[in-house]
Amino acid sequence: MTSTRITVKGERPYEVVVGTGVLAELPGLLGDGVGTVAVVHPAGLPEIARPVCGALSTAGHTVVPLPVPDGERAKSVDVAAELWSAFGRHGITRTDAVVGVGGGATTDLAGFVAATWLRGVKVVQMPTTLLGMVDAAVGGKTGINTPEGKNLVGSFHPPAGVLCDLATLVSVPREDYVAGLAEIIKGGFIADPEILLLVEDDPEGARTPEGRHTRELIERKVQVKADVVGADLRESGVREILNYGHTLAHAIERVEDYRMRHGEAVSIGMVYAAELSRLAGHAPAGLVERTRSILASVGLPTAYRSEVWSQLRDHMRVDKKNRGARQRFVILDEVAEVTRLEDPSEELLEAAFREIAR
Numbered sequence: 001m002t003s004t005r006i007t008v009k010g011e012r013p014y015e016v017v018v019g020t021g022v023l024a025e026l027p028g029l030l031g032d033g034v035g036t037v038a039v040v041h042p043a044g045l046p047e048i049a050r051p052v053c054g055a056l057s058t059a060g061h062t063v064v065p066l067p068v069p070d071g072e073r074a075k076s077v078d079v080a081a082e083l084w085s086a087f088g089r090h091g092i093t094r095t096d097a098v099v100g101v102g103g104g105a106t107t108d109l110a111g112f113v114a115a116t117w118l119r120g121v122k123v124v125q126m127p128t129t130l131l132g133m134v135d136a137a138v139g140g141k142t143g144i145n146t147p148e149g150k151n152l153v154g155s156f157h158p159p160a161g162v163l164c165d166l167a168t169l170v171s172v173p174r175e176d177y178v179a180g181l182a183e184i185i186k187g188g189f190i191a192d193p194e195i196l197l198l199v200e201d202d203p204e205g206a207r208t209p210e211g212r213h214t215r216e217l218i219e220r221k222v223q224v225k226a227d228v229v230g231a232d233l234r235e236s237g238v239r240e241i242l243n244y245g246h247t248l249a250h251a252i253e254r255v256e257d258y259r260m261r262h263g264e265a266v267s268i269g270m271v272y273a274a275e276l277s278r279l280a281g282h283a284p285a286g287l288v289e290r291t292r293s294i295l296a297s298v299g300l301p302t303a304y305r306s307e308v309w310s311q312l313r314d315h316m317r318v319d320k321k322n323r324g325a326r327q328r329f330v331i332l333d334e335v336a337e338v339t340r341l342e343d344p345s346e347e348l349l350e351a352a353f354r355e356i357a358r
């Protein structure tokens with residue numbers, strides 16, 4: 001099947017290329033005039049980085065492979081500092097580039113060091129997980145965690161291109177693959193109802209790279225993200241809708257010390273946001289039911305430990321959507337009808353949590 005190209009508009013438009021066996025597209029996405037390429041990849045996945053380094057070498061680039069810790073452990077200031085040192089040692093200049101190869105954690109880190117080195121060098125993202133392809137690697141939000149919370153340090157730094165080679169998905173562990181479905185389903189609730197219908201039509205298939213609707217699901221979610229970030233890169237308005245479910249999700253990840261997958265936390269966070277939407281008088285009960293049932297149908301969690309509410313509440317206070325002491329939530333009136341809940345009462349926030357607590 002041929003590759004699909006989805007354009008992300010904005011100051012510097014770029015393409016997200018989706019297809020199988022599309023590595024040959026990498027030099028084209030990097031563009032002319034690039035010398036050395038630093039390839040940031042998880043240390044545990046050399047087999048994924050090797051062909052990328054080979055393709056870059058063949059295209060005439062000097063290649064610097066830079067292995068980083070696996071998954072979320074890569075998103076720390078210590079790892080970022082190690083990469084800055086490596087960039088210095090290898091003499092990375094503004095005519096050089098970074099390629100991030102791996103899951104969303106790796107592309108978040110690679111994007112962040114590219115954004116900050118010399119105040120910004122070119123980055124091409126090569127996501128190798130479902131979540132990376134449909135969300136993390138698209139849109140230019142880069143970042144690392146601090147002890148105080150998730151993604152608290154970062155920058156908006158759009159990539160020069162995103163290459164999604166669907167062949168890489170076959171080795172992704174099933175739990176990590178399914179976690180990516182949470183962000184696809186999020187795209188259905190905030191913008192594209194067809195996504196929900198496709199998952200509901202074949203939930204078992206949605207759990208695998210070989211599913212009947214897999215490619216359409218990926219392309220539809222990339223399109224949702226491209227439309228939103230093309231209109232509002234810096235999250236001054238509409239981009240906030242991509243944060244649906246994330247206020248509680250990030251607090252859960254912090255409480256779990258990042259041992260729960262991001263997509264799993266987003267799944268629970270979406271049920272919470274749906275309950276909040278209902279209890280605030282916005283969404284009908286049917287929307288909450290549909291949220292629970294579609295997430296459960298693909299094997300995602302929909303409830304969370306009841307005893308940690310006060311810890312979660314503390315972490316929710318550092319959410320980026322807050323304005324001073326005013327907490328703000330992305331909620332729904334209906335599928336694809338997104339609004340905001342400003343400064344909800346403590347009682348309302350806790351009542352919604354009781355609905356998802358186990």
Ligand SMILES: NC(=O)c1ccc[n+]([C@@H]2O[C@H](COP(=O)([O-])OP(=O)(O)OC[C@H]3O[C@@H](n4cnc5c(N)ncnc54)[C@H](O)[C@@H]3O)[C@@H](O)[C@H]2O)c1
Pocket residue numbers: 042044045048070071072075102103104105106108128129130131132135136137138139140141142143151168169170171172173176179180183261262263
């Ligand atoms: N920047 C954004 O807009 C944005 C959007 C959504 C999520 N995120 C971030 O993305 C991260 C989650 O991404 P994720 O779900 O990809 O998790 P991840 O990066 O931790 O990857 C999950 C696991 O899969 C492994 N892996 C990656 N590719 C593989 C492959 N092809 N075969 C086998 N194993 C492979 C990884 O090494 C890791 O162990 C979180 O840090 C989240 O905050 C960022």
Ligand SMILES: O=C(O)C(=O)C[C@@H](O)[C@H](O)[C@H](O)COP(=O)(O)O
Pocket residue numbers: 135139141150151183235239240242243246320
């Ligand atoms: O791209 C965005 O904007 C998003 O909010 C997408 C989210 O899925 C993603 O997890 C993002 O990293 C969260 O951003 P944050 O600013 O809340 O840290």
Ligand SMILES: [Zn+2]
Pocket residue numbers: 135183246262266
């Ligand atoms: Zn997310």
